[in-house]
Amino acid sequence: MSPRGGRFARFPHHVLVFLAPATIIYTMFMVYPLLDSIRLSLYNTDGTGAFHFTGLTNYIALMTDPEWSNAFWNALKNNFIFFCIHMLVQNPIGIMLAALLSLPKLTGRTTYRTLIFMPTMLSVVIIGFIWQLILSPLWGVSESLLSFIGLTDWFQPWLGQEGTALLTLSLISVWQFVGIPMMLVYAAMLNIPEDLTEGAIIDGATHWEIFWHIKLPLILPTIAMISILTFVANFNAFDLIYSVKGALAGPNFSTDIMGTLFYRTFFGFQLQLGNPTMGATVATMMFGVILVGVLFYLFVLQRKLRRYAL
Amino acid sequence: MSKTRQTINSTAIHAILLSYMLLALWPIFLTIINSFKSRKAIFRDPMGLPGVDSFSLKGFEKVLLRSDFEIYFMNSIIVTIATLALVLLLGTMAAWALSEYRFKGNKWLGLYLAVGIMIPIRLGSVSLLQLIVNMNLANTLTALVLVYIAQSLPLAIFILSEFMQQIPQDLKEAARCDGVSEYTIFFKVILPLTRPAIATVGVFTLVPVWNDLWFPLILAPSDKTQTITLGVQQFIGQYVTDWNAVLASLTLAIVPILIIYILLSRHLIRGITAGAVK
Numbered sequence: 001m002s003p004r005g006g007r008f009a010r011f012p013h014h015v016l017v018f019l020a021p022a023t024i025i026y027t028m029f030m031v032y033p034l035l036d037s038i039r040l041s042l043y044n045t046d047g048t049g050a051f052h053f054t055g056l057t058n059y060i061a062l063m064t065d066p067e068w069s070n071a072f073w074n075a076l077k078n079n080f081i082f083f084c085i086h087m088l089v090q091n092p093i094g095i096m097l098a099a100l101l102s103l104p105k106l107t108g109r110t111t112y113r114t115l116i117f118m119p120t121m122l123s124v125v126i127i128g129f130i131w132q133l134i135l136s137p138l139w140g141v142s143e144s145l146l147s148f149i150g151l152t153d154w155f156q157p158w159l160g161q162e163g164t165a166l167l168t169l170s171l172i173s174v175w176q177f178v179g180i181p182m183m184l185v186y187a188a189m190l191n192i193p194e195d196l197t198e199g200a201i202i203d204g205a206t207h208w209e210i211f212w213h214i215k216l217p218l219i220l221p222t223i224a225m226i227s228i229l230t231f232v233a234n235f236n237a238f239d240l241i242y243s244v245k246g247a248l249a250g251p252n253f254s255t256d257i258m259g260t261l262f263y264r265t266f267f268g269f270q271l272q273l274g275n276p277t278m279g280a281t282v283a284t285m286m287f288g289v290i291l292v293g294v295l296f297y298l299f300v301l302q303r304k305l306r307r308y309a310l
Numbered sequence: 311m312s313k314t315r316q317t318i319n320s321t322a323i324h325a326i327l328l329s330y331m332l333l334a335l336w337p338i339f340l341t342i343i344n345s346f347k348s349r350k351a352i353f354r355d356p357m358g359l360p361g362v363d364s365f366s367l368k369g370f371e372k373v374l375l376r377s378d379f380e381i382y383f384m385n386s387i388i389v390t391i392a393t394l395a396l397v398l399l400l401g402t403m404a405a406w407a408l409s410e411y412r413f414k415g416n417k418w419l420g421l422y423l424a425v426g427i428m429i430p431i432r433l434g435s436v437s438l439l440q441l442i443v444n445m446n447l448a449n450t451l452t453a454l455v456l457v458y459i460a461q462s463l464p465l466a467i468f469i470l471s472e473f474m475q476q477i478p479q480d481l482k483e484a485a486r487c488d489g490v491s492e493y494t495i496f497f498k499v500i501l502p503l504t505r506p507a508i509a510t511v512g513v514f515t516l517v518p519v520w521n522d523l524w525f526p527l528i529l530a531p532s533d534k535t536q537t538i539t540l541g542v543q544q545f546i547g548q549y550v551t552d553w554n555a556v557l558a559s560l561t562l563a564i565v566p567i568l569i570i571y572i573l574l575s576r577h578l579i580r581g582i583t584a585g586a587v588k
Contacts, residue, residue, distance in 0.1 A: 014492040018407035019419070022400040022463050029460035030426050033434030033441060040436055097330060100323050112327045114575045116334050121571050123521035123539045126563050129546055129556070130337050139553075141340065141356045175334070183579065207319070228428075236430040239523040243543055259432075266436055267528075280436040287433045294428045 034287070040280035051277070058281040068278070072285075074253055075261040078166055082257055083234040085170035086177075091226055093174070094181025095219075099211050101182070102189040104197075113186070120179035128243035131172045135159050159244065162254040169255055173240055177233070181226040188222040189215055221305045228297040235290050238263060258286045338564060345369055345557035352553055369558030373545070376555070378533065379562060382541030389451050389537060390520050393458040397466050397515050400459065402504050405470035406496055410482075420471070426464030431457065432524055442529055449532040457525055462515040469514070473507040474500075509574070510581030520567070538563055 041058055043051040062068045097116060101109055119127060134141050135158055143155045158168040192215060200210050238259030241249050247269050249256035264272070266279030343359055344352050351364030358364070373379055408420050431438075438457065439448075447453040477500065485495045526540035536544065542563045549555045571578065 012411075012413075012492075015407050015411045015413055017493075018403040018496070022404035022467065023419070023423070025400070025456065026423060026426060026460050026463050029438065029441070029457050030431050030434065030464075031422075033437035034429065034431070035434075036437035036440075037434045093330075097327070100327055103323065106320075106323065108324075108327075110576075112331055113579065114572075115331050116327075117575075117579065118568070118571065119334050119338065121517060121567055122338070122564060123523070123542075123567075125521075125523050125539050125543045126560055127337075129542075129560055130341050133553075133556070134337055134340065139353065139356060144356070178334075232428060232430065236432055238432075242523070262435075276436050276440075283433045283436060287429070290429065290433075 037280045038284050038287070040277050041284045043277050045275075045277055058278055059285075062278070062281055062285065071253065071256065071261055072282070075256045075258050076289075078255065079235055079237075079257040081166060082170050082173075082237065083231060085167065086174055086230050086234055087227065089171065090174040090178050091181045091223070091230065094178050094226070095185050095223070097178070097182045098185035098189060099215065101186050102215075103207060113183075117179035117183060119176045122176070124173075124176065124239040125243045127172065127176045128240045131175075132159060132244050135168065160251060162251045165245070165251060166255045169240060169244060172244075173237070180229065184226055184229075185219055185222055188219045192218050221302070224297060224301040224305055228293060228301070231293040231297075232290055235286060235293070258282065258289070262286065338568075341557055342561050342564065345554075345561035349554050352557070366554070369552075369554030369556075370562070372549075372552065372555040373559045373562060376549070377541065377545045377559075378536075379538075379541065379559070381534065382536050382538045383566075385451060385535060386520060386538040389454050389458065390516055392451075392455045393462060393519050394512060394515050396455070396459050397462045398504075398508060398511060399501075401463055401466035401470050401511065402501060403496070404463070405467045405474055406500055408467070409471045409474040423464055423467050426461070427468060431461045435524070435528055439528055447529075449530050449535050451530065451535055453529045454525055454535075454537070457529065458515075458519045458522075462519070465514050466511045469510055470504065470507055473504060473510075477503055509577035513578045513581045 040051075042053060042055055044054045044057065045051055062072050100106070101113055133139055137143070137155075137157045143152065146152055146155050156164065158164040196214055197210050200214055205213075235258055237257060241255050241257055241260045242263065245255050245260075247260060247264050247267075249260045262279060262282045265282050266274055266276060268274030340356065344356060346360040346366065347358075347364045348366035348368065351358070351360070351366075355364070360366075404423065408416060408423075442448050442453045442457075445453075447456070481499060481503075482495060485499050490498075520537075521539055522537075523539050523543060526535075526537045527543075530536070531540065542559050545559050546556050
């Protein structure tokens with residue numbers, strides 16, 4: 001059997017050379033740390049730095065011991081709110097913009113697309129600081145803009161109030177990342193065969209009817225994909241909250257999400273010492289949440305939609 | 311009748327797109343123009359363009375004087391370029407092996423490497439920090455590059471594998487008939503052919519790496535190894551009340567990305583849309 005073509009040939013040396021570097025780096029710096037973190041979550045450290053196996057004690061503490069559980073459930077709840085706002089605001093706006101951009105005979109399509117996508121390219125840290133300045137009562141830019149449309153009294157320091165801080169931060173994130181669903185949906189819409197829409201136009205359908213009855217059903221798989229991307233990104237978010245509100249995710253933990261809780265637990269803050277094994281426990285819970293989402297997407301959403309699309 | 315309706319329609323469409331575009335650009339624009347103004351002008355007339363009497367470079371002077379911005383910038387460039395180059399090389403090699411050679415476990419290895427597309431590497435940070443400390447790589451750019459390669463490889467291999475399948479069979483067979491080694495085929499024929507995929511892989515590698523805050527914060531927070539994203543975050547934390555300096559540091563961080571984006575936007579967007587179709 002020739003060294004290359006054979007179906008069951010053993011690893012010839014060149015295949016090994018091509019595959020080894022990527023596989024080794026990926027295994028060593030991604031797979032191993034992820035698995036080892038799960039292992040660490042089953043341990044505890046004492047003052048001397050030695051590790052003791054304690055089984056699920058950390059998980060029980062995280063979920064039931066008020067010292068941890070209050071913060072945990074609060075962060076999980078806030079993270080779900082953060083995600084829901086993205087699903088309700090970011091993705092519909094992204095789909096709407098994509099639908100407009102993919103209309104036939106639109107002039108300036110490339111310019112709109114390029115410029116609307118621009119904030120997505122910038123660092124979350126930068127975006128966070130920019131909005132912090134804009135919403136700052138000290139500067140008064142937002143106030144004067146609101147007075148321009150007659151809503152002066154409406155202005156409040158939204159980022160500083162317990163009731164509005166999370167919503168405001170979510171909307172800042174939505175503002176930045178709306179470009180991603182827009183691009184992905186736009187790409188999917190370009191793939192819809194033109195005969196389908198042209199036929200409908202000849203039959204006298206409006207653009208709205210075409211969108212609702214033809215395009216939207218066809219892009220459902222893409223909508224499922226942007227939903228899972230949003231889900232994973234949201235449950236892994238950290239940078240925005242940390243830049244704008246710091247590790248304490250104030251006011252009074254009202255903007256605390258899983259990412260900031262993980263950071264605080266792992267590294268400690270103010271008087272509380274960092275706790276690596278508890279940090280690993282929080283990370284494993286995040287892993288679990290993300291895994292459930294990804295599996296739901298792969299085995300439920302994707303299968304159902306594929307059947308539907310065919 | 312239908313003609314007028316269409317004009318109204320298209321005006322409305324442009325109005326929506328235009329207003330959204332303004333909403334997307336206005337905060338960035340506002341930051342940049344105000345960074346070139348004196349402190350007084352920033353507060354007196356935030357919306358105004360810098361004029362003769364309000365123009366000031368004081369903020370930039372302060373940033374360059376009080377922080378090692380050049381170092382942060384160089385660190386970011388080194389980390390990003392090194393990551394991108396290695397991801398392209400190692401990713402192409404792996405993608406080529408996976409898509410060209412049939413061997414036992416091929417499918418499983420492909421799947422194994424693809425898992426990382428969806429699972430954020432950040433969740434392994436506790437162990438990763440231990441590993442990096444044990445390897446004596448804490449506070450080095452090498453640590454960042456290694457982690458970023460691991461983070462970027464899964465998607466890069468996925469995209470490059472799709473791309474490999476489009477390389478015509480004749481090209482490879484012709485080279486094989488000449489009896490050259492598999493290494494020569496890869497480096498002389500295949501690697502140069504993947505050039506068009508660089509843009510696609512580039513977007514998905516470059517942008518997250520350049521913008522990342524988490525790993526610089528955890529693995530390399532020392533003064534000498536801060537990247538620009540961490541540097542700006544720390545600088546602003548320290549000088550939060552100095553509006554000139556804050557705005558200038560933001561502008562310094564924004565402008566290079568904007569220039570690269572505008573120069574490459576067509577490739578970048580093609581990369582995203584092409585990658586998405588699959």
